[in-house]
Amino acid sequence: MNKKIYLERRNFIKYYTLSSAGIILSSQPLQANWFTDNIDDVVQIIARFQPVRFIGAIIYNVAKSLIVDQAKDWIVAELSDSHISKKDAVRRFDNKIGESNSGREHDFRYVNYKASTVGKGIAEYEVDKHRKIKVVLNDRNEIQKFETVRDYLIDNKIKIKLENQKYAHEVLGKSIEPDDLFLIERMNMPKRDYENLIKLTEAHNIVDWAV
Amino acid sequence: MSKLLFLILFFNILYGDVDYEIFIEKTAPFSQSDIVKMAKLGAVVALDGEGYQADEKVKSSMKPKDLIDAKLLDLHGINLQVIPSWLFRFQNLRYLNLSNTNINITEVKKLLNNNAFKKLDVLILSNNLLFEDSNESFSDFTNILPVLNVLDLSNTGGRALNYKGIDNIKNLQELNLGHNTIDKLEPLRLDRLKNLQKIELSFNQLEMID
Numbered sequence: 001m002n003k004k005i006y007l008e009r010r011n012f013i014k015y016y017t018l019s020s021a022g023i024i025l026s027s028q029p030l031q032a033n034w035f036t037d038n039i040d041d042v043v044q045i046i047a048r049f050q051p052v053r054f055i056g057a058i059i060y061n062v063a064k065s066l067i068v069d070q071a072k073d074w075i076v077a078e079l080s081d082s083h084i085s086k087k088d089a090v091r092r093f094d095n096k097i098g099e100s101n102s103g104r105e106h107d108f109r110y111v112n113y114k115a116s117t118v119g120k121g122i123a124e125y126e127v128d129k130h131r132k133i134k135v136v137l138n139d140r141n142e143i144q145k146f147e148t149v150r151d152y153l154i155d156n157k158i159k160i161k162l163e164n165q166k167y168a169h170e171v172l173g174k175s176i177e178p179d180d181l182f183l184i185e186r187m188n189m190p191k192r193d194y195e196n197l198i199k200l201t202e203a204h205n206i207v208d209w210a211v
Numbered sequence: 212m213s214k215l216l217f218l219i220l221f222f223n224i225l226y227g228d229v230d231y232e233i234f235i236e237k238t239a240p241f242s243q244s245d246i247v248k249m250a251k252l253g254a255v256v257a258l259d260g261e262g263y264q265a266d267e268k269v270k271s272s273m274k275p276k277d278l279i280d281a282k283l284l285d286l287h288g289i290n291l292q293v294i295p296s297w298l299f300r301f302q303n304l305r306y307l308n309l310s311n312t313n314i315n316i317t318e319v320k321k322l323l324n325n326n327a328f329k330k331l332d333v334l335i336l337s338n339n340l341l342f343e344d345s346n347e348s349f350s351d352f353t354n355i356l357p358v359l360n361v362l363d364l365s366n367t368g369g370r371a372l373n374y375k376g377i378d379n380i381k382n383l384q385e386l387n388l389g390h391n392t393i394d395k396l397e398p399l400r401l402d403r404l405k406n407l408q409k410i411e412l413s414f415n416q417l418e419m420i421d
Contacts, residue, residue, distance in 0.1 A: 048408055104408070159332070166257075166283060167305040167332040168360065186384060188332070188360055190406070 043194045046206070049103035051160075051184040052113055054194070058203040059137070059145045059181070060122050066206070068122075069100045070108065071115035079115050079125070080132035086124055093119030110163050110183050128179075135179045145201045146178050152197060161186040241275040245297040252291075257283035257306075279303065287311055287335070294318045299327045307331060310363070311338040316347045316373075323352055333361040337387065342369040350376030358382055365411065366390040371398045378403040385409040392416050 046054055049066055056065030071079075075093050078084070084092070097119050114133045117123035128134035137143045150171065153160065159168035163183040187193075198206060249269040257266045258281050266283060280303050287310040294314065301307075307328065319341060322328075334356065341364075359380050365387045367373075371394055377386070378400045384407060393399075393415040401407060 161332075169305070186360065188358070188382070188384070 040191070042206075043191045043198075045103075047191055047194050050105070050108050050113070051187050052110060052182050053103055055149065055181045055184060056113075056117055056122065057206050058149065058197055058201040059142055059178075060117075061141075061145070061201070061203050061205045062122050063205045064120060065117060065122055066103060067099045068113075068116045068120055069098045070105065070112035071097055071119055073112070075119055076111055076115045076132065079118055080111075080127055083125075083127050084118075086118070086121055089118050090121040094121065114182055131179065131183075135182050137178045145203075146181070148200050149181065149197060150174065150176055152193075152200060156189070156193065158193065159188040160184050161188075240279040240300045241297055243275070245300070246273055246275065246278065247271045248295070249297065252286070252289050254289070255283075255285040256281040282306065284308070292318075294322050298322070299325050302327050303330060304328055305330055305332040307333070308335040309339070310335045314339050314341070315343070316341045316345055320347075320351065323356065329357055331356055331359050333363075334359055335363040336367060337363045337365040339367055341367040342373045346372065348373050348375040349379065352376060352379055356380055360406075361385040363387040364391070369393070371395050374399050377401075380404075382406055387411040388415070390414040394418075 046057075046066070053066045053068075057063055071093065075096065078092075079089065093115075097116050111132050114123065114125065114135055117135075118125050118133065124136050124138055125133050126136050137146055152158070153171040153176075154174070157170050159170050161168040161184070162180065163185050165185075168186055168188050197203075246269060250271045250273075254269045255266045256269055256278065258277060266285060269278070278301070281301055282303060283306040284298075284301055284304055285306075285308040287308045289312055291309070291312040291314055309322075314336075319336060328334075360382055362377075362380065362383055362385070364374065364377075366389070369391050374388060374391075374393065375398045377383075381404070383404050386401075386404070386407060386409070389411040390413075393412065394417060396412075396417070401410065
């Protein structure tokens, strides 16, 4: 277990890459209160990840959501062909999905990311004609966190751009579904909103993982 | 009845309840001949909604009031050369595509210094020889495009000094500078773009990035 945590920490540093230019940000030495002492830096890093990775991490409170690799197309195909239970999905795909070597891939594909979270047993889903894999939330905690995020975006008039949209727009009304948040390509919000969302959703695992 | 409305409006303007400038812009946004010109050029708009609405070509039959709320204007591939005056009437745009329209930096300055596009989220200026042998840069722009998040300047023929002042666009999250002749990054002062998350610099003349 300790070994696993150590590897994740190490990878956390490794993944401080800045987009396609491949500019590597300076890594921070790990200390006991690393997160609390360096919350600005942590948020700075998380804000550079694909937004859906951040959304996954705060809704599921699973830090693995930040760095899980994108599932291969054949996994997407099997999951979207007919529904596979969470238990079976983990049994079949867990060890076939590794970790991303960048939190912000150039060729990021939303459905492949969603397939990863299903294969890792993080998310539940249903097969959808258009979206192939549609995230569904059954756990009461997760639903609450989704509502918290949704309401925060609405109340603070934060503009988001989804995968199939050309520009960012405010989240209007409460018709937005959990799966919509897993299609966010860009969020127009300052760093303090990331910090607020982590606090509001009590996403302690992001903190624990970083510390 | 119309006299009464006129009087109410007159007193509202007089006593400051209505912003006169806004009133003028909202009541006379485009002339019908502007719309005919747009239709002939093949301009594409998305009239309303929040990004899901389908883009459609401007039709001569469209009314000026239909266009005032357009959020998207796509003119890519149209041989504009100069920025048409009707473009400044689109003051609610979130997305403006001027890729491959044969405009130069003088036209871009005209566009941006007009201060008309305060809501713009995405601006695409790619595939225009903006700078051909010019030393002009973005330094002359200040406080422009306050909410612009995405700027595409790929293949615009510039050197590093031409993109100086890009850091004035404070909210930029995504910047595409690919396919230019940038040989150093210092003049761009990218470190001042605190929200920058994605930058494309491929196909330039950079040898090493510190």
